[in-house]
Amino acid sequence: MTLRLRPEEVARAAELLRAGELVAFPTETVYGLGADARNGRAVAAVFEAKGRPHFNPLICHFAEAEAAFAEALPDERARALAARFWPGPLTMVLPRRAECRIDLLAGAGLDTLAVRVPAHPLALALIRAAEVPVAGPSANRSGQVSPTTADHVLDGLGGRIAAVLDGGPCAVGVESTVLDLAAGGAALLRPGGVPVEEIEALIGTVARPIPIAAAERTRSLRSPGMMLSHYAPSLPVRLDAQSVAADEALLAFGPPLQGAGAAWQMSEARDLREAAARLFAGLRWLDAEGQRLGLSRIAVMRVPMEGLGAAINDRLARAAAPR
Numbered sequence: 001m002t003l004r005l006r007p008e009e010v011a012r013a014a015e016l017l018r019a020g021e022l023v024a025f026p027t028e029t030v031y032g033l034g035a036d037a038r039n040g041r042a043v044a045a046v047f048e049a050k051g052r053p054h055f056n057p058l059i060c061h062f063a064e065a066e067a068a069f070a071e072a073l074p075d076e077r078a079r080a081l082a083a084r085f086w087p088g089p090l091t092m093v094l095p096r097r098a099e100c101r102i103d104l105l106a107g108a109g110l111d112t113l114a115v116r117v118p119a120h121p122l123a124l125a126l127i128r129a130a131e132v133p134v135a136g137p138s139a140n141r142s143g144q145v146s147p148t149t150a151d152h153v154l155d156g157l158g159g160r161i162a163a164v165l166d167g168g169p170c171a172v173g174v175e176s177t178v179l180d181l182a183a184g185g186a187a188l189l190r191p192g193g194v195p196v197e198e199i200e201a202l203i204g205t206v207a208r209p210i211p212i213a214a215a216e217r218t219r220s221l222r223s224p225g226m227m228l229s230h231y232a233p234s235l236p237v238r239l240d241a242q243s244v245a246a247d248e249a250l251l252a253f254g255p256p257l258q259g260a261g262a263a264w265q266m267s268e269a270r271d272l273r274e275a276a277a278r279l280f281a282g283l284r285w286l287d288a289e290g291q292r293l294g295l296s297r298i299a300v301m302r303v304p305m306e307g308l309g310a311a312i313n314d315r316l317a318r319a320a321a322p323r
Helices: 007-018 040-050 065-069 076-085 121-130 150-157 196-203 212-217 272-293 308-320
Strands: 003-005 023-025 032-036 059-061 090-095 112-116 163-165 177-180 187-190 237-241 248-253 262-267 297-301
Touching: 003 007, 007 023, 007 032, 007 121, 007 163, 023 121, 023 150, 032 040, 032 059, 032 121, 065 076, 065 112, 076 090, 076 196, 150 163, 150 272, 177 196, 237 248, 237 308, 248 272, 262 272, 272 297, 272 308
Parallel strands: 003 163, 023 163, 059 112, 090 177, 237 297, 248 262, 248 297
Antiparallel strands: 023 032, 090 112, 177 187
C-alpha cells in the first residue's frame, strides 16, 4: 500500500528515503519519484517501478547549488545559470566528478550527471530532511503521461512505491529544461520550464537537440525524457487539428473547435503558462474519458512554438509518436 503523506509529514518521507524506499514528491514542474541517489538498490527500484529503459538517465535533485556542484563539475556558465535559474525548472548535464558519490546507475553509466535544484518548498524540505541527493524522474510508469497531482501518482504507481508526499497541483506542469554543458558547448536536450531564449540571453547560443530517433538508435541519450514514444496516453494522438470529429476527444488551446465527443481546455486565453500547467492533466482526463465514451483518438489544437510552447509541443510530439 502506498502512503499518502501530508506536508507536515515530510520527516516521515525523509525517513523512508534514507531507508532505501521510493517516495514521490512534488516539484514546481511535475511530481518526481524520489530515491536516495547514492543507494544503488534504491535507484534500481526506480527503474523497476517505472519500467524505465536502462539507458535513460535520472535527474538528481539537491537543496542548493553547491551540493550539486560537489558531485558534478561546473564551469562559469553553469554557475551563472545556477545563480539565475536555481531553484527552478532547469537541469544541467555536467561532467561527473571523480569523487562523485552518486550511484552510476542514476546516470545510466555515463560520465555525466543531470542535476537541478527544484523550486518547490516541499521538495527542498524533503531533500534537506533526508540529507541525501534525491534521484527523481517523473513519478509515472515509463512512457505514460507525467503526473501533476498526488492522485496522478497513485493512479500509476499506487502499490509500487512506499509513499507520495502530497503538495497539491504542480505550478509549471511540464518538466525542467535540460541543458548539456558537459562537452564544452551548450546543447538543449529537452525543452522545459525555462525557455531556451532566456538561457541564450545569459550564456549565448545553445545548439538544438539531435533528432530523438537518432539518439534512441545509438542508445546515447544523455537526458531524461528523450525516448521517442513518451508521455503517451492509450488513445492515439493527432496533432495540429483544424477540425474535430464526433468520435475524437479534443485538447483545446484557445477557442475550442466544435463537434468533439469530449474536450479539455488547456487555455482559452492562449496563455502558454496556463497551458503547460494543464497539459498532462488534460491528456490523462481525455484518455480516460475518451476510452469510457468509445472515442477513437485525441485531436490536439495547434500550440505556437515559442517560450513554453516549445516544451508543450515536445511533449505532444512524443505522445503522438508511433509505438
